[in-house]
Amino acid sequence: MKSAFRFILLALVLVIVAMVSALTAMRFAIHGQEVSVPPLVGLTPPEAERAAATLGLQIAIERQYYSPQIAEGRIMSQLPLPGTTVRRGWQVRLAQSLGPTRVTIPDVAGQSEHAAELNIRRRGLDVASTAQVPALGIPADQVLAQSPTASANQATSPKISLLITAAAEPSAFVMPSFVGQPLGSVSRTLQDAGFKLGNVSAAVPASAVTGDAANPAAPSVVAAQPSPASIIVSQIPAAGQKVVAGTAVNFEVR
Numbered sequence: 001m002k003s004a005f006r007f008i009l010l011a012l013v014l015v016i017v018a019m020v021s022a023l024t025a026m027r028f029a030i031h032g033q034e035v036s037v038p039p040l041v042g043l044t045p046p047e048a049e050r051a052a053a054t055l056g057l058q059i060a061i062e063r064q065y066y067s068p069q070i071a072e073g074r075i076m077s078q079l080p081l082p083g084t085t086v087r088r089g090w091q092v093r094l095a096q097s098l099g100p101t102r103v104t105i106p107d108v109a110g111q112s113e114h115a116a117e118l119n120i121r122r123r124g125l126d127v128a129s130t131a132q133v134p135a136l137g138i139p140a141d142q143v144l145a146q147s148p149t150a151s152a153n154q155a156t157s158p159k160i161s162l163l164i165t166a167a168a169e170p171s172a173f174v175m176p177s178f179v180g181q182p183l184g185s186v187s188r189t190l191q192d193a194g195f196k197l198g199n200v201s202a203a204v205p206a207s208a209v210t211g212d213a214a215n216p217a218a219p220s221v222v223a224a225q226p227s228p229a230s231i232i233v234s235q236i237p238a239a240g241q242k243v244v245a246g247t248a249v250n251f252e253v254r
Contacts, residue, residue, distance in 0.1 A: 033087050033088050034085050034086065034087055034088070035055040035056060035057065035085070035086065035087075035088055036055075036082075036083055036084070036085055037055075037057070037078075037080050037081065037082055037083065037084045037085075037086055037090075037092060038051050038052065038055065038082060039078075039082035040052065040059070040075050040078045040082070040092065040094060041070075041074075041075050041076060041077060041078060041082075042070065042074055042075065043074060043075050044073060044074055044075075045059075045061060045073075045075070045094075045096065048075050048094065052092055055088070056088030056089060057086070057088070057089070057090050057091070057092055058089065058090070058091045058092065059091070059092050059093075059094055060091050060092070060093050060094065061075075061094045061095070061096050062093050062094065062095065063095040063096070063157075064095065064096050064097075064098050064157070064158065065095055065096075065097065065098060065156050065157055066097075066098045066099065066100065066101045066155055066156055066157065066158070067097040067098070067099065067100070068099075068100045068101075070097035070099075071097060071099060072097055072098055072099030073096065073097065073099075074096070074097050075094050075095070075096060075097070076095050076096065076097040077094070077095040078092055078093070078094050078095075079092070079093045079094075080092065098158060101155050103123055103124060103125060103155075103158070104123070104151060105125075105146075105148050105149065105150055105151055105152045105155060105160065106119050106120060106123060106125075106150065107146075107150030107151070108120065108143050108146055108150075108160075108162070109143050109144070109145065109146060109150070110142060110143060111142070111143050112141050112142060112143075113130065113141055113142075113143065113162065113164050116143045116146075116162060120160050124158065125158050125159065125160055126158060126159045126160075127159065127160060127161075127162060128157070128159035128160060128161045129161045129162075130161070130162045130163075130164055131161075131162075131163050131164065132163075132164045132165070132166040133163060133164075133165065133166060134165070134166050134167070134168040134169060135165040135166075135168070136168055138165045139165065140165055140166055140167040140168075141164060141165065142164065142165045143162050143163070143164060143165075144163045144164065144165050145162075145163040146160055146161065146162055146163070147160065147161045148160065170244040170245050170246065171244065171245050172242055172243070172244050173193075173242070173243055173244070173245070174240060174241070174242060174243075175235075175237045175238065175239055175240060175241045175242075175243050175249075176239060177235070177239035177240075178232050178235050178239075178249075178251070179232050179233060179234065179235065179239075180231065180232065181231070181232055182228065182229055182230065182231060182232075183200065183226060183227070183228055183229070183230045183231070183232060183251060183253050184227075184228025184229065185228075186232060186251070187228070190249055193245075194245040194246060195243075195245065195246065195247055195248070195249055196246065196247065196248040196249070197248070197249065197251075198236075198248035198249050198250035198251075199250045199251075200226045200230075200250070200251045200252075200253060201226070201250075201251075201252050201253070202225065202226050202230070202252070202253055202254065203233050203234075203252050203253065203254045226253045230253035230254065231253060231254055232251050232252070232253050233252050233253060233254050234251070234252040235249060235250065235251050235252075236249070236250040237249065
């Protein structure tokens with residue numbers, strides 16, 4: 001009985017030792033793949049690449065900025081920061097210095113988007129982004145504003161963002177009902193509101209249908225011509241529909 005107990009106890013100890021050894025080996029294996037990110041700011045790209053490669057890291061230059069402190073061509077910022085623990089194969093993202101600002105930001109306000117882009121690129125700059133905004137009274141496809149502004153001497157990037165005017169959308173209205181109103185006053189109301197008077201036709205009442213003397217079986221229609229005093233009996237577009245300025249409105253009158 002005692003020997004069996006000793007055997008079980010020994011087996012349990014061996015299992016615990018094996019588990020501890022396995023965990024220790026895994027811990028060493030995991031931490032053996034971790035490195036500390038080196039400081040790369042101030043180095044040239046080849047120097048930064050060699051420093052990173054010795055630790056199994058990669059680099060990627062993603063941005064370029066003007067800097068009066070960091071010499072042109074050297075690394076001015078990095079992410080992750082120096083001292084950060086990462087796994088081997090990790091990519092360190094870098095920004096490269098363009099040195100002090102030496103270009104004059106052109107004034108492209110009032111130019112078309114195409115002309116502005118040509119002027120910007122002619123100076124070795126790029127267009128960072130464009131945005132459009134409707135502007136009343138200003139033609140479409142025209143530079144309304146820019147960032148950085150013209151002649152800025154503290155530019156941080158060789159890129160300019162542009163705000164371009166877009167064609168203004170026509171104003172929308174809900175069509176009112178003109179039924180029962182005289183055609184003359186409605187015509188003036190439409191013109192004052194920026195709408196057009198479309199086709200006007202006269203409704204034919206039943207009393208206006210008479211027989212033909214040559215052929216009594218064939219009816220003929222007698223319709224009065226529309227006049228400013230004619231009363232509107234129907235309209236197109238109908239009341240409640242959404243319309244835009246300049247829409248032509250057609251009426252049937254009596």
